[in-house]
Amino acid sequence: MIFANQALIATGWAKNVRLSCAEGRISEISTDQSPKDGDTRVDVLLPALANLHSHSFQRAMAGMTEYRKAGKDSFWTWRDLMYRFTKHLTPEQIEAIASLVFMEMQEAGYASVGEFHYIHHQPDGTPYDDIGELSGRIAAAAADTGIGLTHLPVLYTYGGAGKAPLEAGQARFGNSVDRFNELTARARGIVGALSQDCQVGIAPHSLRATSPDDMAAVLQAHQRGPIHIHIAEQPKEVADISDWLGARPVEWLLANAEVNANWCLIHATHMTGAETRNMAQSGAVAGLCPITEANLGDGPFNGPDYLAHGGAFGVGSDSNILISLTEELRTLEYSQRLRDIARNIMVVGDGSVGETLYCGAAKGGAQALNRGTGQIVQGALADLVAIDSSDPALCALQLHQLLDGICFAGRDRVVTDVWSAGRHAVQGGRHIKRDQIIANYRSAMQSLMSTL
Numbered sequence: 001m002i003f004a005n006q007a008l009i010a011t012g013w014a015k016n017v018r019l020s021c022a023e024g025r026i027s028e029i030s031t032d033q034s035p036k037d038g039d040t041r042v043d044v045l046l047p048a049l050a051n052l053h054s055h056s057f058q059r060a061m062a063g064m065t066e067y068r069k070a071g072k073d074s075f076w077t078w079r080d081l082m083y084r085f086t087k088h089l090t091p092e093q094i095e096a097i098a099s100l101v102f103m104e105m106q107e108a109g110y111a112s113v114g115e116f117h118y119i120h121h122q123p124d125g126t127p128y129d130d131i132g133e134l135s136g137r138i139a140a141a142a143a144d145t146g147i148g149l150t151h152l153p154v155l156y157t158y159g160g161a162g163k164a165p166l167e168a169g170q171a172r173f174g175n176s177v178d179r180f181n182e183l184t185a186r187a188r189g190i191v192g193a194l195s196q197d198c199q200v201g202i203a204p205h206s207l208r209a210t211s212p213d214d215m216a217a218v219l220q221a222h223q224r225g226p227i228h229i230h231i232a233e234q235p236k237e238v239a240d241i242s243d244w245l246g247a248r249p250v251e252w253l254l255a256n257a258e259v260n261a262n263w264c265l266i267h268a269t270h271m272t273g274a275e276t277r278n279m280a281q282s283g284a285v286a287g288l289c290p291i292t293e294a295n296l297g298d299g300p301f302n303g304p305d306y307l308a309h310g311g312a313f314g315v316g317s318d319s320n321i322l323i324s325l326t327e328e329l330r331t332l333e334y335s336q337r338l339r340d341i342a343r344n345i346m347v348v349g350d351g352s353v354g355e356t357l358y359c360g361a362a363k364g365g366a367q368a369l370n371r372g373t374g375q376i377v378q379g380a381l382a383d384l385v386a387i388d389s390s391d392p393a394l395c396a397l398q399l400h401q402l403l404d405g406i407c408f409a410g411r412d413r414v415v416t417d418v419w420s421a422g423r424h425a426v427q428g429g430r431h432i433k434r435d436q437i438i439a440n441y442r443s444a445m446q447s448l449m450s451t452l
């Protein structure tokens with residue numbers, strides 16, 4: 001049983017809440033209670049967010065690409081460095097990095113992750129003896145940390161728009177549709193051995209790394225689970241797709257696929273007004289990765305129009321250059337303020353920006369990862385986070401200001417506890433396996449550094 005001084009339950013703020021979980025779900029919630037012996041006592045209990053988009057391996061190159069060389073650095077020059085880095089990674093290192101990343105996510109207040117997984121093969125492109133070797137490494141990291149995993153094997157067939165051949169640096173990613181189906185079947189078997197809340201979706205990497213025919217074939221073959229795709233991150237990508245397919249990426253996708261609430265469009269950054277409205281009305285989730293989008297120089301999301309049309313959104317940490325839930329949410333809002341030279345943008349009408357961001361991302365993230373959660377209600381998965389409202393960043397705030405405090409004034413240290421589908425992985429602000437995960441990561445980095 002959990003006893004919380006305050007909790008944000010589906011009907012609003014409640015006091016002195018006792019909550020029990022069974023088989024990973026919230027089985028009972030009662031308010032105005034007294035704590036009982038044996039209860040896990042926390043201060044403020046909130047629904048925990050899903051981190052809907054991660055490439056965990058990129059965490060290990062954080063800080064390695066911030067050095068300017070002659071000429072103009074861009075997303076595309078970063079991508080070349082990232083490709084070079086991936087050549088060195090061993091399965092053991094990939095697992096150790098993923099464990100660190102999942103632990104950091106939980107300590108930041110995320111209960112689950114959508115791992116958009118595209119390093120499948122050996123450095124020369126030959127599959128491992130087990131085609132699901134690296135999916136297995138991601139699953140092992142999820143089991144190690146207890147995070148709720150939505151594993152998203154990626155279809156990456158071409159090097160660029162118009163079925164360009166893969167570059168050497170993309171050899172580890174490549175699959176035909178048939179081999180992708182084989183890999184995904186194997187991944188389903190692997191993830192099926194994890195806790196029940198863990199699952200598999202699919203991810204055509206982007207319009208430029210697939211083709212209309214291939215994408216239609218995989219959508220036909222995988223009719224359950226979430227579908228994620230990188231959609232319109234960079235102007236060059238929009239131009240390349242427009243030249244090839246005769247429509248902008250979001251425009252093309254909405255016209256050529258049945259985009260609905262099962263879909264998550266990552267980096268829906270460059271959209272016209274019409275694309276923004278139509279995407280909002282499709283029911284798909286916009287997968288926003290504000291810290292990475294700032295780091296890579298992608299551009300700001302069209303937030304006001306999207307929200308005005310009722311669009312769903314969630315957040316992800318993508319490149320994992322920095323894993324911070326509070327920073328992710330405020331970077332989203334700040335990108336809007338800097339563009340519009342205004343304040344309090346990500347809310348429709350009057351209201352708390354922090355609440356719109358937090359509760360919107362809780363709901364949209366849960367939808368994108370197909371986790372029946374996102375609010376504290378009986379029957380939902382027990383993805384929960386506890387906050388210490390006596391933290392100096394929060395202690396002067398009224399309850400209705402608390403989510404604003406967390407989003408704009410808080411650091412992740414306000415998180416005391418996290419449960420992923422009832423698994424109590426963060427206690428007293430620390431992941432229960434923190435020391436072992438960090439020790440493994442350090443030794444993996446030592447072996448990696450000797451090869452770079």
Ligand code: NGQ
Nearest residue numbers: 055079230233292296318319
């Ligand atoms: C990714 N990153 O999948 O990691 C991509 C780069 C690519 C972002 N889109 C790789 N931020 O585009 O091929």
Ligand code: ZN
Nearest residue numbers: 055116230318
């Ligand atoms: Zn991505």
